[in-house]
Amino acid sequence: MAAVTTQTAAEVASLGEPPVAPLQTESFRVDRPQIVGPESPESPFPIRLSGPVQKGFGRGGKDLGCPTANLPDESLPPMSSVTKTGVYYGYAQVIPPRKDDDTLSRTDVEVLPMVMSLGWNPFYKNERLTAEIHIMHEFKSDFYGYLMKAVVLGYIRPELDYTSREALIDDIETDKRVALNCLQRPEYQKYTTDPHFS
Ligand SMILES: Cc1cc2nc3c(=O)[nH]c(=O)nc-3n(C[C@H](O)[C@H](O)[C@H](O)COP(=O)(O)O)c2cc1C
Incomplete structure (x- = not known):
């Protein structure tokens, strides 16, 4: 694997230019481990994030079959100031604005496993640092503007x-498979009932 920066995402963002990301290699693709990280979350995890869901460019769902919910810039610092991309x-x-909301089903509003991309999406050459969360669940409807809460528990790989x-797909x-394997571990499952969630 190519050398990975040790700078936090916020430090890289302060330089004003999108960083150059290493190109995916065939050996990276075939050698990927199916489970990563320690048996229980280690510092700086868990990291708790929340904010209203924003629209990205929409390519996640259309191009990649992987819709993502973007967090606003103001929601990033707890993560971007301590982690790399x-x-x-x-x-x-996902938390609907009203208790009697019926645009989402009961399972849509549960605490669900997610993968998150923090970075500049070099494949799409984004100009700004973004945090995009893909929740591993089929939602009944879109939920732009709804509050999203997340507890980040571990790192999978560089951007x-x-x-x-x-x-990329x-x-x-x-x-997604690695995340589900990682979250099977009992010390990670405990966070489904974290007080951060409603
Ligand atoms: C789990 C996951 C991993 C990703 N990894 C990368 C990556 O390594 N490189 C990259 O350019 N984009 C990566 N992306 C970001 C996609 O490029 C991004 O979701 C896509 O640009 C859609 O964004 P949009 O909805 O704002 O159009 C990843 C997204 C997810 C959900």
């Missing part, structure tokens, strides 16, 4: 650049 895993919950959309599918 990359792909992370944990739990997330990479890709020569094809298929290779392939890595995201692996990220």
